[in-house]
Amino acid sequence: MDALDLPGLRAALVAERDRLRAEVAETIQAPGQMTYGSQAAAASQVFEQQRDLALRDRSTTHLELVDAALARLDAGDYGSCLRCGHTIAPARLEALPWAARCIACQAELDRGHR
Numbered sequence: 001m002d003a004l005d006l007p008g009l010r011a012a013l014v015a016e017r018d019r020l021r022a023e024v025a026e027t028i029q030a031p032g033q034m035t036y037g038s039q040a041a042a043a044s045q046v047f048e049q050q051r052d053l054a055l056r057d058r059s060t061t062h063l064e065l066v067d068a069a070l071a072r073l074d075a076g077d078y079g080s081c082l083r084c085g086h087t088i089a090p091a092r093l094e095a096l097p098w099a100a101r102c103i104a105c106q107a108e109l110d111r112g113h114r
């Protein structure tokens with residue numbers, strides 16, 4: 001834990017949160033503002049909207065991870081694996097400041113274990 005650069009990690013998380021918030025806000029389009037010139041334009045606009053929504057979903061999910069990491073920083077329990085409670089490797093947190101699980105637990109989750 002004491003090897004962690006918490007102010008640096010917090011700064012990285014805040015920067016990431018701001019970037020994601022801007023990204024989520026950017027991809028929101030009010031359906032009422034859409035104008036369909038033709039059938040083809042309508043189709044491509046629907047396609048673009050769906051792509052934006054998928055992108056926004058990913059950004060929103062990521063934003064939740066970043067917010068949760070900031071909450072753990074505030075609570076003082078940042079850097080512990082949510083699954084096994086062990087300390088997450090500092091190198092992993094430097095690469096992924098929002099990581100909520102240690103590498104071993106994440107690997108198990110990725111394999112479908114809970």
Ligand SMILES: [Zn+2]
Pocket residue numbers: 081082083084085086101102103104105106
């Ligand atoms: Zn773990």
